[in-house]
């Protein structure tokens with residue numbers, strides 16, 4: 001019974017819907033939750049406050065917020081260099097990298113997650129990447145995730161000692177509706193999550209890509225989205 005070592009997982013927790021459902025999955029799979037939030041000078045910094053609320057709701061064992069100033073690098077609508085497109089859902093999102101792509105973001109995030117995992121003794125990193133609703137981001141592709149695992153095996157002390165870090169992206173091929181259904185089944189605190197790329201006073205705009213995808217997902221499930229929107 002007792003004596004079983006605790007399994008620890010680092011979960012990249014943005015305060016968004018996908019990462020919150022991902023954290024709920026990690027919990028259900030029996031892990032102690034080491035949540036990691038990156039404050040990267042994003043336009044939607046309300047995410048960080050929501051992440052703290054999600055941490056409380058999930059009763060996570062541990063949470064850190066790490067500041068990485070990606071605004072100094074620029075090149076993304078999410079860090080303020082470009083405006084966030086509204087009501088412009090691309091008919092073929094797989095062909096283009098959206099302006100909401102943040103250069104190097106997931107590579108940087110996974111590197112920091114692995115550093116944290118190495119220190120706290122976690123061998124699994126949960127990451128809420130998704131390729132289906134949003135196929136335009138190069139750093140959400142499964143081959144990218146596999147390549148980071150291989151890099152971590154080569155570039156960490158754990159790897160040198162024969163260990164491995166596993167990056168789990170359980171939502172990778174799920175639709176937004178499937179993610180919402182799973183979140184409801186797991187009783188994930190969806191009412192605390194934030195998805196909007198361009199909120200005003202912490203209220204979601206209702207018109208950016210991320211809001212449109214989220215709202216369509218809730219509509220498909222047939223459940224009312226519990227968060228308020230500026231535009232109905």
Ligand SMILES: [Zn+2]
Pocket residue numbers: 195196197198199204205206207208209210211212
């Ligand atoms: Zn929005």
